[in-house]
Amino acid sequence: MNKKIFAFLVFVFIASVPMVSSVNMQKPSINADETSKLKNEVEWDGEFLGGIPKGDNEGELAAVFGGYFKNRNRGGFFAGIWSNEDENKQGEVRGIFGKHIIIGKIINDQGSLPFIGFIKFNNNDDTEFDFIGRAMSIIGPAPYFVGTFSSY
Amino acid sequence: MKKIIIAISICVLLLIMPTTISISTKIIKTNKNQDFIKENHFSNENRPLWAQGNFTGYWGLNIVGELYIPLGKIIGYYSIGYHSKLKRVGYFQVDFKEFDDDNVTRLKGFFWGDYMIGKQLYLDSENTTAIAGLGRYNETNSEFFWRVMAIKGPTYFMWGNSAKFN
Numbered sequence: 001m002n003k004k005i006f007a008f009l010v011f012v013f014i015a016s017v018p019m020v021s022s023v024n025m026q027k028p029s030i031n032a033d034e035t036s037k038l039k040n041e042v043e044w045d046g047e048f049l050g051g052i053p054k055g056d057n058e059g060e061l062a063a064v065f066g067g068y069f070k071n072r073n074r075g076g077f078f079a080g081i082w083s084n085e086d087e088n089k090q091g092e093v094r095g096i097f098g099k100h101i102i103i104g105k106i107i108n109d110q111g112s113l114p115f116i117g118f119i120k121f122n123n124n125d126d127t128e129f130d131f132i133g134r135a136m137s138i139i140g141p142a143p144y145f146v147g148t149f150s151s152y
Numbered sequence: 153m154k155k156i157i158i159a160i161s162i163c164v165l166l167l168i169m170p171t172t173i174s175i176s177t178k179i180i181k182t183n184k185n186q187d188f189i190k191e192n193h194f195s196n197e198n199r200p201l202w203a204q205g206n207f208t209g210y211w212g213l214n215i216v217g218e219l220y221i222p223l224g225k226i227i228g229y230y231s232i233g234y235h236s237k238l239k240r241v242g243y244f245q246v247d248f249k250e251f252d253d254d255n256v257t258r259l260k261g262f263f264w265g266d267y268m269i270g271k272q273l274y275l276d277s278e279n280t281t282a283i284a285g286l287g288r289y290n291e292t293n294s295e296f297f298w299r300v301m302a303i304k305g306p307t308y309f310m311w312g313n314s315a316k317f318n
Contacts (some may be wrong), residue, residue: 021290031153100282101269101284103267114266114286115270115286116267116282116284116285116286117266118282118284118303134303134304135300136217136284136286136299136307137286138217138219138266138286138287138288138299139216139217139218140216140217141216142301142307
């Protein structure tokens with residue numbers, strides 16, 4: 001009987017490993033002072049916060065982003081800031097989003113790069129993320145991103 | 153003596169690696185392959201009514217937007233600027249073919265300046281895959297470059313030249 005319980009516990013432990021690692025993803029955080037300068041641009045409908053998980057370690061984030069969004073009929077537009085602490089880079093991110101598509105520009109001191117991608121909004125409570133997507137620019141990788149948002 | 157030979161071999165191997173990468177990039181950048189332009193089966197006679205021009209070129213894997221591995225050829229139609237206020241908005245249709253393979257995959261979509269969205273059609277089924285892309289167009293030599301991706305999988309490139317119908 002003890003062996004069965006032990007085997008069951010081992011199974012539960014193994015099964016819970018991926019679940020735990022996804023729940024324990026590093027929480028993205030953005031300096032509020034940086035986003036505050038965007039806050040008065042328009043009357044925003046809400047704010048978002050997200051990150052780009054590192055490819056080799058899902059628990060850590062390669063970059064974080066956060067800002068504000070405004071809803072329109074079938075989508076909306078947004079403005080925020082992004083930060084990559086590993087490379088000590090940061091800048092702005094602006095764009096528009098639809099039901100499944102997101103396009104925009106990432107901007108920093110050196111210029112701007114357009115990006116395009118897919119986005120999916122989660123309406124269920126079975127995940128900690130409100131949206132997940134994948135984006136790319138004309139160069140560089142095409143990473144996945146995840147995040148949350150809250151409406152005012 | 154053996155150790156020296158091994159060390160030299162490793163050095164040569166390491167030196168060759170970047171050379172190989174740069175060579176594969178150079179091929180796609182310099183080989184215009186005029187014979188493919190000649191074998192273009194599009195013409196003014198059988199073009200779709202909406203088409204204003206056509207384009208030919210290559211497609212392939214695009215690694216981090218910097219390394220280009222050609223996998224096949226592309227031939228397509230485009231139209232642009234239907235509306236006076238939407239001069240940079242256009243429509244395209246492109247057929248993909250792998251080298252030495254006659255199977256064709258079709259891509260249709262819209263582009264708006266640098267941005268492109270569309271879908272990949274599988275001719276043997278009704279399934280489609282959404283695609284998104286970013287591109288550049290050089291008006292001087294009619295050369296275009298697009299980087300394309302789906303929701304998963306690698307990113308691809310399309311590169312070639314376009315020609316406007318008379």
